[in-house]
Amino acid sequence: MRISKQKEKARLCAFSFCFLSWVEYQAKPEISFKKILHLCSNAGSYLSYGQDNFQALDKLKRRFMKKNDFRQLRCFRRLLAPIRRIFLVFVFGVTLLPGTGQVQPRFISNIGDTEASYCLASSPDGKNVYAGGLYTIVVFARHADGSLVTRQVLNNDHQGVAQIGRIMDIVVTSDGRFVYAVRGADQTLLLFSRDSTTGEILLKDAIKDSAFFSRYGDVPVVERNYRLLISPDGAHLFWLYSPLWHYPDNRLAVFRRNTQTGYLDRIQIIKNGDAELDGLNVTSSLAFSPDGNFLDGAGHNDDKLLAFSRDSGSGLISLDNAYETRVSSTFGWFQSAVLVTPDGESVYAANFSAGWFIIFNRNLEDGRLTLSDIIQQPGPRVILSSSQSDHIYLGRNGEIATFNRDLQTGQLNLAQVIAGGFRDPAGLTISPDDKTLYKTTDTEVTSIQKDSVSGKLTLFQQLDNNLGGTDRLGRSRSVETSPDGRFLYVAARFEDAGISTFARDQEQGTLTLTRSDSLPDVSAMIMAPDGRHLYVSSVSENTITNLAIDPSTGALRLVQTLQDTFDQKRI
Structure with missing residues (x-):
């Protein structure tokens, strides 16, 4: 220049x-x-x-x-x-x-912080964990014991990497061939191809869809709530934008996926107050049932949990019912989390501002929900389930709580609480082999071993966010x-x-x-x-x-x- x-x-x-x-x-x-x-x-x-x-x-x-x-x-x-x-x-x-x-x-240049603290995702084959942050995407290789080693670091505007900015969510397709990520800086969807052997990714395209505003980049950072979901059959991608606080632009877009190329065609968009919602709002969280026939969502609708049905052929969704939870909050139900257990029989919803953890049971024949229980929990943010549905994990204020789940009733009993430094923004995910949980905060990525019988957790590895750069910039x-x-x-x-000191290689110009x-x-x-x-x-x-x-x-x-x-x- x-x-x-x-x-x-x-x-x-x-x-x-x-x-x-x-x-x-x-x-x-x-x-x-x-x-x-x-x-x-x-x-x-x-x-x-x-x-x-x-x-x-x-x-x-x-x-x-x-x-x-x-x-x-x-x-x-x-x-x-x-x-x-x-x-x-x-x-x-x-x-x-x-x-x-x-x-x-x-x-x-624009590395800023190389923190990877916004989101986490595991690959379906269990080989890799992906972390997204401010200007960084990190690919970790996963060892047999669940520990991680850095495999690839994509830092924006460094070594030819571009388009990485405020990575708010990451999802890996069920066949492991593609990775999608939301760039929150301007509401752009990033499409990566994935090497199934190494797990490394390569940017194919940055997709801007008219569903996500003509005013790119005009959304306040504090309203960063983007979620990506892929249907269990891999045929459709759901892109949710729903601010953490009350904002008029909530929307959910449904895309048909080309499973060979990874490219998308939008087939449906739902906004606040649309007829498909009977005048209600787009929720702040969504979760699929294991068979892909139902979607459940919470947030932005007073104390209601919304249940949607999905046409597996067309991919279109429609509102089935709005269930009252009888939980009120001074600040409303904006920040939420929803989980459907792998057996499909329970739906769990978290109301962060009110501190409630809500349990529904599902009738597998008609899909209808019945409110089962409400548990007081401090600042519930993220919900995970073991693959056998026998343990539920709740990321809450500074902690991760382990619950034993009754497979007949869906009721929960608190078994363990460990300190997790679980601050927002952060991510929590579980490996497909059900052996390890991974947590990210603004300072580290932590591996947590899970006991296969009791479900109890043990911290065993921490990686700081000095990933391919420095977290001091x-x-x-x-x-x-x-x-x-x-x-x-x-x-x-x-x-x-403070001041970061770099040694410079006088031949190559590289910095350490x-x-x-x-x-x-x-x-x-x-x-x-x-x-x-x-x-x-x-x-x-x-x-x-x-x-x-x-x-x-x-x-x-x-x-x-x-x-x-x-x-x-x-x-």
Whole structure:
């Protein structure tokens, strides 16, 4: 990518002003510390957003300098040349390395966090587990003991990978040939082909369907509730969009699948208030009966659970009944989960906001449901069943609860509760061989062994989310490279606040994360021209921090932190 001289100069000016702030504060400590912080912050904005508004930049310079005081300007010019040699633009993923003048391929660009914390899916053959996250899809190979090893990592805009953004749900077809994923960033369906031997996937297409809005990307992140279901016969895919809170755009689309190519044809769409729903709303969760003849859903309809019948030939669905649960909630029934047991005889529904776990029994002859029991549970989110229907697992606030199920009545008895760190967004799935549960949170993927007789669970493996990258780059703000080109530093904010240090292979240009140092809410970062120190500002903390760089390892050592002690009224 060619970068204009004007844009290059604007960003160089931004870098220079960050360092100039520090120099000036050392010489004239009476200058308002807040001005320095805001200057660094604004300079960081020029770097992040690539503005080349020289008029605004000149305003920054004039605000900082006293009238007719040109010392800073001379200092600025002296700084410009050495800083030009270490110029690096993180947002565009391009770097001019010291002394080379060569443009290197972008190293990480939009990875952001490589967390895989939104959804989980197991392949029907039991060989693989798939995890989706903010900018990442991870393919795990599964060992005989249920433990996982990373097989493939797809990080957006890295090594030729594209189209990965807010992966909200993943499903693997029953024949194992294809994988579908919802990209929540713009309501797009991703179609992957799957290698049945390795489990690795390859993107075939990104499908935008008119059923899911002309206003792509306009849905609030907090309303991220997308679900994919494939009918048990593999003939149809159901794509549910139903916000976690009350929103008018709920919809369910039914697609006919080409089982040879994986491509889809939409055959039905249902929206809130449609005749097919008798004026009711699309539910926030859905589950198939094992024979594929029924769909059950909950959420967005007061205390009602909706039961649908499905025509196995056409794939079309119609509302059969709306069952009262007699459960009321101050906040309504929005976030929900539904499970139909593998024997088809019980339907379980979870009301997260009210804290209720609801049990229905199904008549297998006519499909009708009868309310059996209601159990109080704290924050129920996800429901799973063992393959024999004898154990039910409930992901609830920070825990996973194991219930023994009576195969005659469907009644549940609590057998075990284990701490799970089960926060939202998260996923929970069970392997097809019924031996292992897998759970994901925003920090790790956990394997949990299941006792085949008692159904009790045992934690036995945890993988952190440093999957093919680093989980320390959320809201990255600044990037610096050492003058000798051996090290690169990335400063991040908020939950990942701190500086990540990468060692750089000088032949290949590849990066290896060597350490991450926590530092409160980094606003801007600048390296001294001699490469011996990093200077970091934090507007929220009102500090500037001086870090010494170890020339042999690239490690950082705290030298000094300056705190604003001036009266706010003087600013």
